[in-house]
Amino acid sequence: MRITFIGGGNMAAALIAGLHQQGHPDLQLHVVDRNEDKCRRFAEQHGASWSLSVSEADLQADVVVLAIKPQGMAALAEQIRPWLHQQLLISVAAGIRTSTLSQWLGDYRQLVWVMPNTPAQIQRGVSGVYAMPEVQQTQRTLVDQLLAAVGTTVWLDDENRMDALTAISGCGPAYVFLMVEALAEAARKLGFSDADASQLAGRTFEGAIALLAHSGEDPASLRQKVTSKKGVTEQGILSLQADGLAEIVCRAAERAQARSVEMGALLSQGAQA
Ligand SMILES: NC(=O)c1ccc[n+]([C@@H]2O[C@H](COP(=O)([O-])OP(=O)(O)OC[C@H]3O[C@@H](n4cnc5c(N)ncnc54)[C@H](OP(=O)(O)O)[C@@H]3O)[C@@H](O)[C@H]2O)c1
Known part of the structure; x- marks a missing residue:
C-alpha cells in the first residue's frame, strides 16, 4: 500500500x-x-x-x-x-x-x-x-x-459531533496537564520544592491513570476505594465537589465545543480562525 x-x-x-x-x-x-x-x-x-x-x-x-x-x-x-x-x-x-x-x-x-x-x-x-x-x-x-x-x-x-469530540478528547490532554499543574501548585503551597512538587503531582497522575487502565475498574469505584468515611481523602474530595469540579469541567467542554463550531464556520468561509 x-x-x-x-x-x-x-x-x-x-x-x-x-x-x-x-x-x-x-x-x-x-x-x-x-x-x-x-x-x-x-x-x-x-x-x-x-x-x-x-x-x-x-x-x-x-x-x-x-x-x-x-x-x-x-x-x-x-x-x-x-x-x-x-x-x-x-x-x-x-x-x-x-x-x-x-x-x-x-x-x-x-x-x-x-x-x-x-x-x-x-x-x-x-x-x-x-x-x-x-x-x-x-x-x-x-x-x-x-x-x-x-x-x-x-x-x-454525524460530522457535527466532531466539535463535541474535539472539546473532549482533542482538548482533553491540555485539561489533564492543567490539572497536573494545579496539583503541583498545591504541593508548592504546602511547602514542597518545585522539583518535589512536580514529581509528586506528575507521578500521581501517571500512576493513577495506569491503575485505571490496568485494574479494569471504573474511575468512580477506584475513587471510592481510596476515600474512607471520615478519612483524609474524603475531605479533599468533598472540597472539590463543593466547588463544583464536574460543572467546571462541563463548562470548559461546552466552551471549547462552541469555539470549535465558530472556527469551523470561519474556516469554511476561508477566513482566519
Ligand atoms: N499535533 C497534534 O497533536 C494534532 C492534533 C490534532 C490535529 N492536528 C492537526 O494536524 C495537522 C498538522 O499538525 P502538525 O502539528 O503536524 O503541524 P506541523 O508540525 O506544523 O506540520 C505541518 C508541516 O507541513 C508543512 N507544510 C505546510 N504546508 C505545506 C505544503 N503546502 N507543502 C508542503 N509542506 C507543507 C509545514 O511546513 P512549515 O512549518 O514550513 O509551514 C510543516 O512542516 C493540523 O491541521 C492540526 O490541526 C494536530
Missing part, C-alpha cells in the same frame, strides 16, 4: 512512527514537506521517499493524508484538485469539515476527517473519525488500520 503524507510535522511523524512500528511489509511511504531536514529524517528513520512540493506523482497513492495546518488547506486543495481520481483523502486538520474540503476540491467525496489528539505521538491517542457517505467499507477498514498505528478510534455518523 502506498501512502503519501502532505505535511511532515508532528501529526505525520506520529502516524508514520506508528505505521512503521506495526511493520506492514508492503507499505510504501512518501512525504511531501517544504522543509528538507524533516523529509530527510523520514527517509532515514522510516525509509520514506520524499519531495519538497506536491506534484501529480505524489497523488498516485492509495491513501493521501493531508497533515498541514488548517490555514493552508484551501490553497493545497486548489493545487491537488486536478490530480484526484478516487484515491482516499484523509484530512487531520482541525476544524475543516469534509463538506468544506469537498467544495474546495471540486465536489470530491472520497474524504475522511480525523481528529486525533496529542498522545498519538506516543501511539496512545484517541481519534474521532467521520467519513463521507461515499467512502466504501474497504476504505473505512483502511482508515481503521492506519489509525490503529496511533491509538484507538471512535467513528462518528
Whole structure:
C-alpha cells in the first residue's frame, strides 16, 4: 500500500512512527514537506521517499493524508484538485469539515476527517473519525488500520459531533496537564520544592491513570476505594465537589465545543480562525 503524507510535522511523524512500528511489509511511504531536514529524517528513520512540493506523482497513492495546518488547506486543495481520481483523502486538520474540503476540491467525496489528539505521538491517542457517505467499507477498514498505528478510534455518523469530540478528547490532554499543574501548585503551597512538587503531582497522575487502565475498574469505584468515611481523602474530595469540579469541567467542554463550531464556520468561509 502506498501512502503519501502532505505535511511532515508532528501529526505525520506520529502516524508514520506508528505505521512503521506495526511493520506492514508492503507499505510504501512518501512525504511531501517544504522543509528538507524533516523529509530527510523520514527517509532515514522510516525509509520514506520524499519531495519538497506536491506534484501529480505524489497523488498516485492509495491513501493521501493531508497533515498541514488548517490555514493552508484551501490553497493545497486548489493545487491537488486536478490530480484526484478516487484515491482516499484523509484530512487531520482541525476544524475543516469534509463538506468544506469537498467544495474546495471540486465536489470530491472520497474524504475522511480525523481528529486525533496529542498522545498519538506516543501511539496512545484517541481519534474521532467521520467519513463521507461515499467512502466504501474497504476504505473505512483502511482508515481503521492506519489509525490503529496511533491509538484507538471512535467513528462518528454525524460530522457535527466532531466539535463535541474535539472539546473532549482533542482538548482533553491540555485539561489533564492543567490539572497536573494545579496539583503541583498545591504541593508548592504546602511547602514542597518545585522539583518535589512536580514529581509528586506528575507521578500521581501517571500512576493513577495506569491503575485505571490496568485494574479494569471504573474511575468512580477506584475513587471510592481510596476515600474512607471520615478519612483524609474524603475531605479533599468533598472540597472539590463543593466547588463544583464536574460543572467546571462541563463548562470548559461546552466552551471549547462552541469555539470549535465558530472556527469551523470561519474556516469554511476561508477566513482566519
Ligand atoms: N499535533 C497534534 O497533536 C494534532 C492534533 C490534532 C490535529 N492536528 C492537526 O494536524 C495537522 C498538522 O499538525 P502538525 O502539528 O503536524 O503541524 P506541523 O508540525 O506544523 O506540520 C505541518 C508541516 O507541513 C508543512 N507544510 C505546510 N504546508 C505545506 C505544503 N503546502 N507543502 C508542503 N509542506 C507543507 C509545514 O511546513 P512549515 O512549518 O514550513 O509551514 C510543516 O512542516 C493540523 O491541521 C492540526 O490541526 C494536530
